[in-house]
Amino acid sequence: MENGNCFESESKEKKDSSSSLLFLGTGCSSAVPNVLCLIQPSNPPCEVCTQSLSIPPEKNPNYRCNTSLLIDYRNDNGEHKYILIDVGKTFREQVLRWFTHHNIPQVDSIILTHEHADAVLGLDDIRAVQPFSPTNDIEPTQIYLTQFAMDSVAEKFPYLVQKKLKEGQEVRRVAQLDWNIIKNDFEELFVSSGLQFVPLPVMHGEDYVSLGFLFGSKSRIAYISDVSRFPSNTEHVISKTGGGQLDLLILDTLYKTGSHNTHFCFPQVSSLKFNIP
Structure with missing residues (x-):
């Protein structure tokens, strides 16, 4: 799906009455276009990267920010809660391009799949979508992540996890986040902004565990x-014989051909059988 696309009707009536998915980014860790293709163009030039700058992003399948999903969850009370999965290097650009385009007013909670740069380096910019307070006197945004990711984030952003100021330390406006530890275990469910999630541990290379997530009651995603x-x-959990019928599977696919040591590519994805419609 294209960057910035909604998995639902775009009509205001439909948006107000149902939940939807907004793909803030579907690109790789370095995003698309590849900068090197533009500053050191080949002969002939790369068609994908050249085309990515030629038309507006909302109509452009080749302009892709870091992978990120926004869940617009309409609860039983008719309230919309906005749940963000991953906050990568391109988060600020995603807000400017897609939050404004789709009238997204806030982020209610955040879930992290892992602690790589393309999933967490936008955390500092969360303050841009929080109410302004020079003294940080606001409700923190709930964020869900594994202990491994928490330890890594604490090293990258110590000021975002610090609970109390040290003696003599000035107050500085930073994102206010409430950290919640989740487990690499599909039996350890958690709830984010009223929506239940099942962690799906997967291998991201043979030396690293990342998380996917299963969610939705009316539609199983x-x-x-x-x-x-x-x-x-x-x-087994996402198979028809295990957890039940999936309505939608959103899956990592890095290259159209070939293979990769840390990502699925299309040949591997096309050979999978999960018994979805």
């Missing part, structure tokens, strides 16, 4: 953005 292999337990 699995979102897995970084995967090179499914552990058997996770594969």
